[in-house]
Every structure is written in structure tokens, then in C-alpha cells.
Amino acid sequence: MNCDLLVKNGRVVTAEGVDAADVVVKDGRVAALLSPGAREDVRADRVLDAAGKLVLPGAIDVHAHLNDPGFTWREDFAHGTAAAAAGGVTTVVDMPLQNEPALTNAEIFARKHEAVREKALVDYAFWGGLTGDNLDRMHELHEAGVTSFKVFLGPVSPDYRTLDLGVVREALEIAASFGGLLGFHAEDYSIIRHEEDRAIRAGRTGRPDFLRSRPVDAERIATAGVIELARATGARVHICHVSHPEVAELIRRARAEGLSVTGETCTHYLVFGEDDVLERGMLFKCAPPLRDSAAREGLWDYVVDGTLACVASDHSPCAPQEKDESEGAFKAWGGISGIQSLMAVFFDRAVHRRGLSPSLVAARLSEGPARIFGLWGRKGTIRVGSDADLVILDPNRGWRITEESLQYLNRISAFVGLEGKGVPETTIVRGRVVWSDGAVRAPFGCGQLVRRRGA
Numbered sequence: 001m002n003c004d005l006l007v008k009n010g011r012v013v014t015a016e017g018v019d020a021a022d023v024v025v026k027d028g029r030v031a032a033l034l035s036p037g038a039r040e041d042v043r044a045d046r047v048l049d050a051a052g053k054l055v056l057p058g059a060i061d062v063h064a065h066l067n068d069p070g071f072t073w074r075e076d077f078a079h080g081t082a083a084a085a086a087g088g089v090t091t092v093v094d095m096p097l098q099n100e101p102a103l104t105n106a107e108i109f110a111r112k113h114e115a116v117r118e119k120a121l122v123d124y125a126f127w128g129g130l131t132g133d134n135l136d137r138m139h140e141l142h143e144a145g146v147t148s149f150k151v152f153l154g155p156v157s158p159d160y161r162t163l164d165l166g167v168v169r170e171a172l173e174i175a176a177s178f179g180g181l182l183g184f185h186a187e188d189y190s191i192i193r194h195e196e197d198r199a200i201r202a203g204r205t206g207r208p209d210f211l212r213s214r215p216v217d218a219e220r221i222a223t224a225g226v227i228e229l230a231r232a233t234g235a236r237v238h239i240c241h242v243s244h245p246e247v248a249e250l251i252r253r254a255r256a257e258g259l260s261v262t263g264e265t266c267t268h269y270l271v272f273g274e275d276d277v278l279e280r281g282m283l284f285k286c287a288p289p290l291r292d293s294a295a296r297e298g299l300w301d302y303v304v305d306g307t308l309a310c311v312a313s314d315h316s317p318c319a320p321q322e323k324d325e326s327e328g329a330f331k332a333w334g335g336i337s338g339i340q341s342l343m344a345v346f347f348d349r350a351v352h353r354r355g356l357s358p359s360l361v362a363a364r365l366s367e368g369p370a371r372i373f374g375l376w377g378r379k380g381t382i383r384v385g386s387d388a389d390l391v392i393l394d395p396n397r398g399w400r401i402t403e404e405s406l407q408y409l410n411r412i413s414a415f416v417g418l419e420g421k422g423v424p425e426t427t428i429v430r431g432r433v434v435w436s437d438g439a440v441r442a443p444f445g446c447g448q449l450v451r452r453r454g455a
């Protein structure tokens, strides 16, 4: 057999298991998986030796803000997708806000595609935006290929809009008519605004005041409301960035009832806690905020049992000065940059620190995201016919995140200084090496738009 690429001697990881196999790639897809020793008659243009290493499906980061076009002093598609490639992320599902304009109709979808297509190093898909005045554009966005629609229930930056549950209910009715997925930033607006106003009026604008202004009950109430509306409308809903096991428990129960509710958490909720906000400051500010250590540990149970089927980065970059705390914690930018460290951090914490199988990494970073976001079949696993999106990861090589190692436009992150084991060394997108040995290996623009399956 002639092929373009042979990845030999590795152990191939999928959500089902870990097996020694050679991966044969032809025309950007997996052409065969051969058991060791069966490759004598394979003639490959390029051979990568993965002896002693794991071959994982590329991660699909379903929650990233690459800010392009519009807010490119925070991040842009070139830096954001280079960081993705460096971290083993082969598909980025980019958020519709922190874009100018927000991605709220098919024309803007096409314009955004044009604006980023020459910059992308990995594949990418788009979330659609729901701002309340574009419900009549949902169907065209779905047809254009958005994976999902983003709704904010809590306070949001001025370029986007908070929706009330009345509008959400109507949007869910529309989404249910074509099987669309709505994803929620689930924090109750009224509680947070009230607590923020109360704190600021009293002159309390420090780190603990910020944390207190976003209590877990605000997240629980918003999530419960979304679940009730999923029940009422039959629509598919996804709860983004779950920060607390009490919220995950609501999702677990809804799923047990048979409702179409899925959940996601982010590496920062699995690694950091509120002490990091209190002691180390605004680099750790995000929303929902980091919780206590018991909550952090409790979240892992829901990652393992699949209630939280995706682990994402919520990569939310900013310029360093936007993290300035001199006017109080409420004014500082909320968001953590994490797309580059997503796989390394999750792998280390799951496999090395908790003794879990590498299969969990493939399940939560690749298969779960692909299934929920309409990319399954083409993306999310390593099997014959799927895109050859592969990561060769050295499970025992140590890493330490430094500012210099970051590919972000702004080289700041809460993850700087973190250490672990398991380095994604080589990242392959549709059979092409885009990152290896610490450097970009392909021209920007080789990443392609991926539309929701069926679009």
C-alpha cells in the first residue's frame, strides 16, 4: 500500500482503549490501523516513529475565544491556532463574541471565514451568536454550519447581550425545530448584578468581594432554568464551563431523566481554586469563578462519569494591562488563557496524578466534543475514514509552562509555572504535521473551516 504518512510503533488511544497500532494516513484521512508487524508492504512518503509514545486523536477545544476579527490586540487566529497546534488541539470551535461584529447571521459567518482563513494553522468551526434580535437568523446560521449557539444568561462584555429566559425559551423552540444546540454561560444575571452593585456601593472591590459576587447558587439557578426549558421545549442544551459539582449534579439528574443536556468544564476548574484568586490575583479571575478545593476535587467525579463530556479551555486572552487590579477586582478582565495547555494539563492531572486511563483524555478532549458539536464521524477519534488529526504525546516527558513557551499574542496565563508530565510533541492535522519539536511546521492558512455535520 502507498500512503502519505505512517505513524509507527505507537500506542493508539481512543475513548475505547489503548492499543499498539500503526496509523496509515492517505489523503488526509486514516486509511488503515495495522497491528504491529503488519506494515511490511506499506510504502510511506513520510514515517514518524512513535515508539514509547501515545498517539491520541487531536483535541477539539469547543470553547475558545480567538477574538478575530475585531479584538486582535487580545488574540488573533494565527497566534491562537499556533498555540492550539502547540498544545495538541487540532480543531478549535471559536466563540461568536469578542468578535467585531458578533457572529449573528450567515453573512457575518462568511466574512469571518474570509478574515481568518489565511491565518489558521489548525481546523476550526464557529459557534453562532444569539443576541435576542437575531432569532430569525438562527436557521440560516445552522445551514451555514455553526456547531451551536452561544447564550449568555449572566453579565457579558458590551459587544454581546445577556438574554432573559423568555427569549431563551423562544430560541429553544426554534432550535428544537432543526435539532440545533444552545450552549449557555449559566450564571444568574440578577444575583450577580445585585451583589456587584452592593459590594461596589460599600467600597468593597477586592478579590474576596469579586468571588462573593458570583455565588454557586447563581450558577445553579441559571442551570436549573435552562434544564427546565430543555424539558419544556425538547431542545438540546449544553452548559458551558461548569465550575462546581452541585451544578454538575443538576446535569447528571437531567440526563438520567433522558433530557438532552450536556456539560463541559475547563482545565482551570480542575486545577486551580479560589485561593489562587485570593493569593495570586487577577490572572486567575474568570467567570464562573474558581471555587474551593472540595469543589475542584468533586468536579473530577463528573468528568470521569461523563456528566461533563467535554473538557475545554475557555481560552479568554487579554492584554496584560487589562488584568490591572489598581481599580479593584471588578474592573479587571475576567478570563484565562489556556488553549495551549489544555491537553498537557488534563493528561497530567488525569493520568499521572489520578491514575486514570489515557482513554479518558481521548473521550473528554476529542470524542465527547465531536459527538456533542456535530463533528463526529470526521473528527474526534482515530479510525479508518476519519480525518488524520493526531497527536504524538510522550507520556513521561516533563513540562513546565513558561511565558516564553506560550504561542499566545499576549504571553500571560494562570498556567505559567505549572509543571507536569506528558508532552504533546507532534500535532498532525489531516495528515499534515503542523507542530513538532517546539515549532510551527506548516504554513498558516492550512487550517480549514469545519462545518457542523450535515451543513
Ligand SMILES: [Zn+2]
Residues within 6 Å of the ligand: 063, 065, 095, 314, 316
Ligand atoms: Zn467563554
